[in-house]
Amino acid sequence: MSDTDKEKDVSPQAEAQAAPAEQAAPERQPEQVAPEQQPETPRPAAPRLQVAPPQDKAPMNPYLAGVLLGLTLMTSYLILGAGLGASGALARLGAVLEHALLPARAEASAYFGPWFPNPLSYYLVFMLAGVFAGGLVSAASGGRMRLMIERGPTASRVRRLALALIGGVIAGFASRLAQGCTSGQGLSGGAVLLTGSFLFMGCLFATGYLTAWIFRRQWT
Amino acid sequence: MIATLYSTGQLNAPLGFAAALAIGFCFGLCLEKAGFGSSRRLAGVFYFTDMSVVKVMFSALVTAALGLVAAQKLGIVAQDDLFLMPTILGAHAAGGALFGLGFAMGGWCPGTAAVGLGSGRMDALVFLAGIVLGSIGYNEAYPWVAPLAGYGSRGVVFLHQSLDITRDQLVLALTVGAVVMFWISEVIERGPAIARPGVSRVFLAVFSILLCLAAVVALNLPRLNLAPGQALTASRAPAQPAPAAATQAQGQAQSMNGQAASPEAQMLAAMATGKDHIEPEELARRIMSGDKALTLVDIRSKAEFDAFHLKGAVNIPVQQLPEELASKRGHGIIVLYSNGMTHPAQARDSLARLGFTNVYMLTDGLRGFFERVLKPASLREAPMSAEQAKAIAEARGFFLPAELAAPAGTATAGVLQAPSALPALVEPAWLAANLGKPGLKVIDLRPQPQYNGGHIPGSFSLNVESLRGNLAGLPSMLLPAPMLAQHFAQMGIGARDLVAIVSGEAPIDATLVAMALERLGHKRYVILQGGMKAWNAAGLPKDTQLPAAAAIRPHAPDGPDGFTVTGREVQAAMAGGKTIILDVRPADYFSGAKSDEARPGHIPGAINRPFTEDQAKSGEATVIKPREELEKAYAAIIPSKDQAVIVHCRTGHQASQTWWVLTRLLGYTNVKYYDAGWTEWSARPEWPAVSSPKPQTASPQQVQEHQAPAQSQGQEKKQ
Incomplete structure (x- = not known):
């Protein structure tokens, strides 16, 4: 990122941190250093794909970000009457993809079938487009936009991408089974106190913690 | 109260799309600002290197939960208007466990991966591609997974119900639990493994206290709507014609894709809100437009089915329904019909118990369909517009065999034959x-x-x-x-x-x-x-029995009724001069010759059209005059059907008739009802009044009498 870019980044960044800085003033300074980069700082930067660039800006105070996210979720319930969601849109994309390859099979299928003729005519598709746009704008303005494959310093790109793909396939399957992912089932359902959502989150974290050590090397 | 887009069936319409896009944008912004455009940070929660996921997720969850509890208590939103996913224990446990594995492996979840992609992370793109593939895999595996997907179906059930505690206790426990988790997260992050100073303790202490305070406030807000959850059903009814209800049902069926079952309470709720029905007109529209999401099931005997059935219907005996419809569970819309409603209702309930959330019955069954969709225009009581007649002819051409030209004798016994237009x-x-x-x-x-x-x-x-x-x-x-x-x-x-x-x-x-x-x-x-x-x-039968009835939960809409106006509004309308004020009291009260109120006379500019003019005698009985006659009479007073009109009398009793005649019989669209009427106006000396002859003093006896219950009968004579 060029120097001029960094110049531009200063004001939104300052804005984003204004609130937490007020209350966390004494300890704020060290926090400015992004958490990821701590272990990496002494290590020389990777040649092309940077793992954790030193100029990475620190994200917002997580609690305040959480409150904002909670308000967004509440707004979603009040206006749409439904919570947030992300995996639904990707499933719709899956239906479109299958339809492009095997139209008859997709239309006759038990799960995707009822979504035709217009699988994308669905509110969550638009919501995911919004999520992408919001992430893009925020990352660009916060100076956190970086074209890279995020992984540990010694992890190979292939390993990281392979795990991301398989993890994605599993999570994709799981989110259909559970009728939603962390946002749609966990967070949105949790906020309205649904039993299934808490069960989902409990099982999610349980397996997450149980299995994470197997995949730890992609981050080291 | 907010009518959510879900409740009005607009979730999957342009308005819903625009709103979802905007909300998604904020969602993405929040996730990115929280640092979730980074998979290392996300995955860090599983290695105790970065607890942001816990902090953000539970801050958000508690914030939204408190906000929604408050919104429901204040009557801003009703629970019925929210899309709530039914709990399916097997699917949620297995799905959660698998998802945790995918999350730990991939380092992303779907929403954060979209943000990660926006932040330029290529591993996020690959993860997203995996999600798409995994969804296709689910579709392909669905025939085998379906039993698990419906296993342990509990309907919409809340955690406090499952734990057998009150909602307030749960919300409080969640808030406190979140605060405890925040402190533990900070301790973990500051521990020797990471040794990273997080937010200051002062901040966290303040945040914890504020969160707990917010919980206490939210839980102690006064409950402002008397019948939460039910309110909107009634209030929306006027704005929402029958087909819209089914559109809503479709929205629900779509968004509940892959879900199953409802307990008794949910079935009852569906019944109460009419979500278990599909109206004949809506069904006809869907069949005629070739709606693929529709599965139409005729549950009558094979002989009856062979004699006649709706186009596209399949004949499935009741006992085979669960088996035959297994692949359609949670997908699209299943509509059951028979001649009447009893059998489909029973079948629907059984299916609901088996986890089918997308089953509807045809209102009034096949008979209702004949009556409302196929009955020839010539046999209908209400006059039909050319357009309506054409729609009927089209439907008849579509559904009926050519030789069945005059189905006048369609069996209708036992089914309520509501007039085609109500009221x-x-x-x-x-x-x-x-x-x-x-x-x-x-x-x-x-x-x-x-x-x-x-x-x-x-x-x-x-x-x-x-x-x-x-x-x-x-x-x-x-x-x-x-x-x-x-x-x-x-x-x-x-x-x-x-x-x-x-x-x-x-x-x-x-x-x-x-x-x-x-x-x-x-x-x-x-x-x-x-x-x-x-x-x-007419010599029709009477008896002296008291009816059997059981009280039900009241349904009251929130907000104003849309037709009642206050004295101030009438005053403003009078000053504006564009509104016709119809005073429907007898002429001598209008003129001021008689009065039993504070002042004689009428509102300046008001037109007198005594309510008795709209009545006629039919033998002993007093009836409302034929529509044609009234149409003519009012055309002379009110220039157009959308002209602003305010009707009033003394107490609102007589004016109710004129309001009804104008709006419900003649189709005037902008008629308001000044309920307080001359009682209020005459008692406000600052409001002007016109009185032609010398006023008589009101007899105090008459003034007192006007509240007596029996008076309603003789009101016509008395005034």
């Missing part, structure tokens, strides 16, 4: 023919002694004056919706019932009850022309 005026013959059929509730407005002496079998006795009372100092005002709702709910009259209003002799009694129903958004009512006198004159 409506009906003749005694109609009421007699439909008496005793499910869904018809008759209300008798005569004084109790007369009712006790003999009434229409099954009818409820109701004193019109019990619907009125003193509102903020104004006497004889129609009561607020929640109180009216209570009245009807105590008689077991619900939103789906067709109410037949039977007055003694004064049509104004019937129209006042109509106003009360209108205030509740209840349009399913008819007024018996000529009231009880016409019934007697």
